[in-house]
Amino acid sequence: MVEAYRPSSLEEALKIRADKGALPFAGGTDLMVKYRYESGAVPEYPAPVIFLTHLEEIRKIYSQDGELHLGAGTSLAELMSHSEVPELLKEAVRTIAAPGLRNTATLAGNICNASPAADGVCALYALDSRVKLSSPRSSRELAIYEFITGPGKTELREDELLTEIIIPRDRSTTRLFRKVGTRKANALSKLSIAAAARLSGERVDEVRIALGAVAPTVLRSVELEKQIQGLSRAELSERLEHFVQSYEAMVQPIDDQRSTAVYRKKVAVNLLRQFLTSIAA
Ligand SMILES: Cc1cc2nc3c(=O)[nH]c(=O)nc-3n(C[C@H](O)[C@H](O)[C@H](O)COP(=O)(O)OP(=O)(O)OC[C@H]3O[C@@H](n4cnc5c(N)ncnc54)[C@H](O)[C@@H]3O)c2cc1C
Incomplete structure (x- = not known):
């Protein structure tokens, strides 16, 4: 049995994350592999899971002050079809898995999984990107290279969710x-x-x-x-x-x-x- 939550707002999601120590679940394409102990069996997660990608607050892609903000709930397929997403990131995302998986997987999951082989992350380093981390009390921003600290390790705190990826305008030639x-x-x-x-x-x-x-x-x-x-x-x-x-x-x-x-x-x-x-x- 998986204990799962489907909050109706980001505020509720942050509260569940903080109160229950719930495991953020975006597309689940890394999580379901990581916690699957045998073929065909329901994965055994170490904590309740909290579904995120339906939350409107983190499904937006918008520009502000010359920077692009990608909501953590947007799928890889959605960001690939957005005109303002830098070509370098699109090229990287195009190489992730295959189309079916890109319809559900997110860039936020690619980042928080913190694999040194994560293709989206590699492009985000070259684009000088930052992540926005929110908790029930506050929010903060970190450069992507400060956020990821080792294989599978990040600076994400137990009451935080990654809510946005921020990419400065790409002026490369x-x-x-x-x-x-x-x-x-x-x-x-x-x-x-x-x-x-x-x-x-x-x-x-x-x-x-x-x-x-x-x-x-x-x-x-x-x-x-x-x-x-x-x-x-x-x-x-x-x-x-x-x-x-x-x-x-x-x-x-x-x-x-x-x-x-x-x-x-x-x-x-x-x-x-x-x-x-x-x-x-
Ligand atoms: C068949 C297959 C092929 C793959 N091929 C590639 C590939 O070519 N290149 C590549 O880079 N990856 C690949 N992957 C890995 C995976 O698909 C990507 O890393 C994907 O982007 C993960 O996104 P997700 O939304 O599914 O993450 P999830 O599995 O939902 O989550 C991954 C991690 O991030 C955390 N998390 C997710 N969202 C948040 C949030 N908002 N706040 C805080 N923590 C969060 C989760 O708790 C978990 O620890 C592949 C996976 C499979 C199964």
Whole structure:
């Protein structure tokens, strides 16, 4: 027997979350796998579950002050068909699972599951996104790289729900998203890259690079990005191998059932070099 709640407002949902320690349930595509002990059996959840995706307050997608707000209850399919969602995120989401699953799964679930191989999360790092966390008493915002702290670990408090994902306007002029998996559909990433850069004339004004499945969390180095920003394309070209090697030192993948550490590192570094070369060229 699963104890489940279907609140009629966000306020009620937050109260149930705080009072019952209820487990947030969005599309359930990670949760049902995680707590399924045998084929055909009802999953055994460690706490009551609370359904969220029907709540109107978290089903909105809107722009405010130049930033896009994605309600935590919107499905991956809904965000893919929205005109204001950045192309980099759409490209990443298009590679998640298959259409049927994207009709029910959410980006909020992809974030809170906190897998280093989560494809939507990789793009959100490169888009400098934030999450809004709400509790019955208050709300706060964290950068996505502050929110996710390790494999399966986040800063979500016991009385909080993730209610919005906030994405600054994407002003990049060059973008890359690549996922390397066994198949095109229903295959988790062996590794991934999401990268965006803004060039004005010969200068690199802004760059953000995120690598998925090569470290305990999606890997992004704000420090290295600062070193690249402000360089002319010729200067970047001269120092390209230095930057590639600096990233290579940070790439620390593991061997698992999907790939080997050696393969992951080699291909991640190749894709990184390809992106840097494309902006230096
Ligand atoms: C066959 C299959 C293929 C898959 N392929 C991919 C893939 O290619 N790439 C990929 O990245 N993932 C993949 N996944 C994983 C999964 O589908 C995604 O991570 C999905 O985005 C999870 O969303 P959800 O709404 O189903 O999350 P749920 O399963 O509902 O929740 C996941 C976690 O987030 C928490 N949560 C959800 N919403 C909130 C909220 N609002 N506030 C706080 N906590 C919350 C839940 O408590 C849970 O811990 C696949 C899964 C399956 C079953």
